[in-house]
Amino acid sequence: MKLCEFIRPASLSAARDNLRELGRKGMILAGGTALHFMQDHTPVTAVDITRLGLSYIKHEGDFYDIGATTPLADIQRYRAPRWALHEICRRISTHQIRNVSTIGGNVCRVFPWADLPVILLAMDARMVIYSGQDEELPADEYFATQPAKRFLDGNVLRSVKVPALMAHHGFGSIKVVRTQASFALVTAAAFLELDGATIKSARIAAGSAIPFPRRLPSVEAALVGREAVGEVFKEAAAKAGQDAPWRGREGMSPEYSRHLAEVTLFDALERAATFARGRTE
Numbered sequence: 521m522k523l524c525e526f527i528r529p530a531s532l533s534a535a536r537d538n539l540r541e542l543g544r545k546g547m548i549l550a551g552g553t554a555l556h557f558m559q560d561h562t563p564v565t566a567v568d569i570t571r572l573g574l575s576y577i578k579h580e581g582d583f584y585d586i587g588a589t590t591p592l593a594d595i596q597r598y599r600a601p602r603w604a605l606h607e608i609c610r611r612i613s614t615h616q617i618r619n620v621s622t623i624g625g626n627v628c629r630v631f632p633w634a635d636l637p638v639i640l641l642a643m644d645a646r647m648v649i650y651s652g653q654d655e656e657l658p659a660d661e662y663f664a665t666q667p668a669k670r671f672l673d674g675n676v677l678r679s680v681k682v683p684a685l686m687a688h689h690g691f692g693s694i695k696v697v698r699t700q701a702s703f704a705l706v707t708a709a710a711f712l713e714l715d716g717a718t719i720k721s722a723r724i725a726a727g728s729a730i731p732f733p734r735r736l737p738s739v740e741a742a743l744v745g746r747e748a749v750g751e752v753f754k755e756a757a758a759k760a761g762q763d764a765p766w767r768g769r770e771g772m773s774p775e776y777s778r779h780l781a782e783v784t785l786f787d788a789l790e791r792a793a794t795f796a797r798g799r800t801e
């Protein structure tokens with residue numbers, strides 16, 4: 521994209537009007553870091569949404585509501601007892617990128633290496649889309665295809681609602697990288713709900729070594745109703761090959777990617793179970 525003009529609307533509804541008027545000649549601009557990867561030089565007018573009061577994190581009821589233009593650095597710094605999103609944010613690229621890159625930008629045009637979609641799928645997040653009124657979509661539906669398609673007609677992501685972790689809930693995310701700032705070889709995330717020693721429910725997701733972030737239903741099915749122990753985690757993680765086409769890249773064969781995914785899932789499960797055991801209220 522080639523940014524030729526720049527608009528700074530005063531409200532979300534004005535931004536939507538601008539975008540609808542501009543059609544394909546307009547684009548939402550948040551942190552602007554994705555322009556680095558959008559190689560075509562189509563001239564566009566940028567509609568800057570970073571001054572619309574959408575940079576916040578609020579704990580409301582059972583959710584953390586994160587405004588779409590909240591920088592990843594703010595999410596990384598945020599701490600609360602029922603919150604785990606900071607873990608992955610500190611693993612995304614560099615401080616400089618995290619200072620400007622927003623949660624909305626990360627999840628509205630999903631690149632294969634994007635880490636937050638993996639986490640939000642495992643956490644069962646809700647995406648709030650403004651189209652004149654707010655509509656809430658579960659992450660499963662939102663990430664079923666490339667989300668950028670949802671925003672072609674002037675709609676804007678307003679916020680992301682992440683469920684607060686309750687008693688007996690645990691969450692673990694692991695990003696495997698060659699160097700601190702590189703894209704993930706594999707990102708894996710596990711949400712577990714325990715009933716005593718038994719796994720009551722599980723949401724498992726992965727990304728990076730597959731074409732698009734997704735949940736792993738065979739892994740989940742191999743966990744529910746079983747004991748939360750290493751042997752079960754190993755058995756469940758070994759099902760990862762049934763759920764997704766693991767890709768070879770950066771000198772790794774597809775078999776190596778799948779193996780890496782399995783051991784990464786195992787680590788994420790161990791981490792989630794440790795947190796769930798310790799979270800008694």
Ligand SMILES: Cc1cc2nc3c(=O)[nH]c(=O)nc-3n(C[C@H](O)[C@H](O)[C@H](O)COP(=O)(O)OP(=O)(O)OC[C@H]3O[C@@H](n4cnc5c(N)ncnc54)[C@H](O)[C@@H]3O)c2cc1C
Pocket residue numbers: 547548549550551552553554555556569588589612613617620621622623624625626627628629631633634635636668671675676677678701702703704
């Ligand atoms: C060198 C580098 C390395 C990176 N490494 C990683 C990594 O390892 N893992 C990772 O997850 N990310 C990584 N990123 C960040 C990621 O690739 C994107 O650049 C970033 O998430 C985009 O956020 P942004 O706020 O800059 O969005 P922008 O670039 O402003 O926008 C991105 C897209 O989303 C649209 N958009 C933005 N906000 C909204 C909204 N509220 N509603 C509707 N549409 C919207 C825009 O129109 C655009 O199409 C890296 C970035 C760089 C530059």
